[in-house]
Amino acid sequence: MKLNKLNAALIAGLTFSAFAANAATLRLGHNTHPDGPTGQYFEMFAQAVAEKSDGDIRVRIFPNSQLGTQREMLEQVTNGLLDMTKVDSSMLENIEPKYKALNYPYVFESTEKMHEVVSGELGQELLESTEKRGFIGLGYIMMTPRGYYSPKPINGPEDLKGMKLRVQESNTMIRLVENIGGIPTPTPYGEVFSALQQGMVDGVEGAGPSLYTARHGEIAKYFFEDNHVQMANVIAISNRAWNRLSEDQQAIVREAAVDAMNYSYTTGWDMEMALQQKAVDQMGVTIVQPTEEQRQQMIQSIQPMYQDLEKNEPEVYEFLNQIKLAQQ
Template identity: 25%
Template sequence: MKRLRGKLVVVVSAFVMAIGITGCSSAGTSGNAGNESAAKIGDQIVLKLSEPQVDEYPDSIAEKEFAKRVEELSDGRIKVEVYTGGQLGDETTTIEQTQVGIIDIGRANAGPLTQFADSLGVFSFPFLFDSREHMWNALDSSLKEELFTDLEKSDLVGLAFYDAGARSFYSTDPIESVNDVEGKKIRVMQNDILIDAFKKLGTSPTPLAASEVYSALQMGVIEGGENNVSTYVADGHFEVAKNFTLSEHLRIPGVLFMSKQSWDKLSEEDQGIIKEAAEESEETQLKEYDEYSQTAMDRVMESGNNVVELSDEERAAFKEKVEPLYEEYDSTYGDLFQAIEDAR
């Protein structure tokens, strides 16, 4: 596929399971979401898709195009109902409910999916990719099949990857070199590999819930964080941490996936339709994400924030600091590291 460059488990009654129609009882589900999943109305198959992000988010827009394309390719036999804004639950709930067949199709970041497919943990390694193009070259290679095969062991069928941008540092004081992160309290996700990596960079990694970051920056509990520019703006962190350093140290893609139970109910022809439409939706998502990110960066610049572009030498100095991490995890991820290296 041609690319744009640059760039819990809910308890279900035995009766409901017996008749093959599952209920959706997530606390986040709205009343208009209905109670049926993988329903068949006459000759039409109706599939539910759960998207935790809002309508205007690039993933949501791509999923609506996916739904439209599925309907076109199937001559109206398959209808995908897209529920955005977390109506059917957050990312973790979406994964769990899709895994057991309550939701037919879901989308989540590869981070939380790691607990269902160990191989997806490879995206937690900083400076794994040289660029966005490098990441997509890798995801378009045999690596994609390997990662999706691992996902299927947890009853989830991988359909497509979505771009989630590059994560960079933001801070109350400028970060212009690897020396500037020494001793800084940087908020990180609760992820053992990332925490270890940030220790190797010399920071004091501080795992916090996303909802706590703004006040922690405001009160000086932490001195910085790391995320993509869109989230930096959307969460308001650009208001209290005025320095954004384009380290682009992490690229963790999103994944569009389907319940194995729902997938197995489809004919081979219909499975092909779902796959084709999902892969086509990647292009829509990439285009929308570019525009979304640019809007966020424009907001940062208009606010007068300091945007730091690292030189190749400085970025290499950051990468050198985390090299030992790759050696420590070589027995687990060595083959994946090599596949990504080969995609350069």
């Protein structure tokens, strides 16, 4: 399967190379459904690019992991085989450690504060930090806050102890689950449904809309919405694709990416929360929100993560503190 997806990426590149000789064509792959909120962001992005460039730039979208998993598509972008993709900030921390600042629990005071930070100088610094690795970020797609969902009732932190919890391929998420007493089980997003179905995991560290969009709510009926972290997807473009664009074209693509980010923060946010509510109304999912005492208990449990970060990665710790200061 991995070989077939790599071949698909290469074939896609050959198919559109002739077109790109006359007009800029950007091939964008992502791992979500085209009708979901993230898929809609990219459709809007592609349309904005076409309109702003008067048709001189075309974005060709390959949704639903047609070109590989998220990790595989990022590797293709890094190597210049694929022009663009979206990648979770949790995966990016394995490439640029400063991205951990977006993934650490309880960093942001609110969604509004996070949007202010990533829209400013610190957010731009992060986007440009991966240029030496073969790609840069153009903007962020804001995601809804995360929690834990499971077929088993979760009414507080004590219920998470000993649970095998699916996490993203992120050291930060692994440490988080370890510190709250769970057993982290890294699993690709596309395999989560079967992992829940087969009992390979007891629950999932994830966002509420996935209960509906990925049908996880058919199995996981309890969502503990503690909002421990709100991640962002990054719109990534390969250096090779970026450098073949003129300065005017680069400005158009960057502007369209910012439009998509703002859309995800406003209209997209409402879409995401409506999908989460569908999981409640149509799938019978029960949402539990922690009490203030439970929230403080969970914040206290992850303090060793911050202590280790200060000791072992002082540059990242300082960047995280800059983010906290920027919210004051």
